[in-house]
Amino acid sequence: MRWSPGKRSGNLRDRRASTGGGGIPLPGKLGGGLGTIIVIIVALLVGTGGDGGSTGSGGGALGEILEQLGGPTVPAATDDALDADAPDPERRQVDFVSFVLDDVQGVWREQFRRSGEQYRDATLELFRGRTSTACGTGTSDTGPFYCPPDQGVYIDLGFFRELSDRFGAPGDFAQAYVIAHEIGHHVQNLLGIDEQVRARSEREPDRENDLSIRQELQADCFAGVWGHAAYTRELLESGDLEEGLAAAESVGDDRIQEAAGADVNPETWTHGSAAQRQTWFRRGYDSGDPERCDTFSADL
Incomplete structure (x- = not known):
C-alpha cells in the first residue's frame, strides 16, 4: 500500500506497555449507500424475542483460528518489550x-454523510496478551x-505475524483487510x-451458525468496499488485492479445519468457507457499493 506515517489517530489506544501475559479467552438508516440493506435485513431478522446480550464480534471472525490450530505461537511479552523508555520495534507497524x-x-x-446520517468512530486498542473490555477479558488467543x-x-500485533507466517497471508494489505473487517463489524x-x-x-438457535456466517461475510464485503475506495484513490500497489484475497481465503472455516487436521464439516462453520470469504470481499471491492453486501437475503 502507498502510505506514510503521520499524526497518530485520535481513535488509537496503545496499551501494549500496560498489558501482557496470559488470559482467559472470550466467551464464545442509510439511503443511497446502505438504506436498501437495512430494509431487507430488518425484514429478515425482526420478530418477537429479547436482546441477544453483549459479546464480541470478530474475535470469532478471526479468533477461533488460533484455538483450532493449537493456540497462539505469539511469545509472551517480556519486561524489555514493555519498557516504555526502550525503542519501539513495532513503531512502523503501529x-x-x-x-x-x-x-x-x-x-x-x-458513506454515512451521503445518506444523511452521522458515523460514530470506533476506537482501536493495541494490547499484548490480554486486556479488559466491555465484553470481558480479551486475549491474544x-x-x-x-x-x-x-x-x-x-x-494484538502478534496476530499479524501469525497471519503471515502461519496462515500464509503476508503483506500490508492483508493486515489492512483484518482492520477493515473489524470496522465492518462496527458498521453493523x-x-x-x-x-x-x-x-x-x-429465537432460532438452529440458525445461529448460518446467521453468524452471513454476518462475517458481510463484514468481509464491507472490508472490500473500503478496498475499492482505497483503489480509486491510488493507495494500492500491484499485488495488494491478491494479498487481501489470500487473507480472506486463509481464514475460511474449511481452511482452518484442514490446517487443524480435522474433517471439513460445513455444519460446524461460523465464518464461511475460504471461497465464500473471497467472493464477498471481492464483491465489495469490485462494486464499492455497500448495497451489494446484503448477505442475509443472498444464496451463499
Whole structure:
C-alpha cells in the first residue's frame, strides 16, 4: 500500500506497555449507500424475542483460528518489550494500523454523510496478551475482535505475524483487510444489524451458525468496499488485492479445519468457507457499493 506515517489517530489506544501475559479467552438508516440493506435485513431478522446480550464480534471472525490450530505461537511479552523508555520495534507497524484505521473510518464517515446520517468512530486498542473490555477479558488467543458495547476493536500485533507466517497471508494489505473487517463489524453495530442477529439467534438457535456466517461475510464485503475506495484513490500497489484475497481465503472455516487436521464439516462453520470469504470481499471491492453486501437475503 502507498502510505506514510503521520499524526497518530485520535481513535488509537496503545496499551501494549500496560498489558501482557496470559488470559482467559472470550466467551464464545442509510439511503443511497446502505438504506436498501437495512430494509431487507430488518425484514429478515425482526420478530418477537429479547436482546441477544453483549459479546464480541470478530474475535470469532478471526479468533477461533488460533484455538483450532493449537493456540497462539505469539511469545509472551517480556519486561524489555514493555519498557516504555526502550525503542519501539513495532513503531512502523503501529503507524500503519493508525493510518488504516483513520482511512477506513474516513470512507465510512463519507458513506454515512451521503445518506444523511452521522458515523460514530470506533476506537482501536493495541494490547499484548490480554486486556479488559466491555465484553470481558480479551486475549491474544481470540485474535482481533470487535466489542459492540464499547465500540472498540482490539488487536494484538502478534496476530499479524501469525497471519503471515502461519496462515500464509503476508503483506500490508492483508493486515489492512483484518482492520477493515473489524470496522465492518462496527458498521453493523451502528446499523443495528449486530443486535438483530443476536436476537434472531436466540429465537432460532438452529440458525445461529448460518446467521453468524452471513454476518462475517458481510463484514468481509464491507472490508472490500473500503478496498475499492482505497483503489480509486491510488493507495494500492500491484499485488495488494491478491494479498487481501489470500487473507480472506486463509481464514475460511474449511481452511482452518484442514490446517487443524480435522474433517471439513460445513455444519460446524461460523465464518464461511475460504471461497465464500473471497467472493464477498471481492464483491465489495469490485462494486464499492455497500448495497451489494446484503448477505442475509443472498444464496451463499
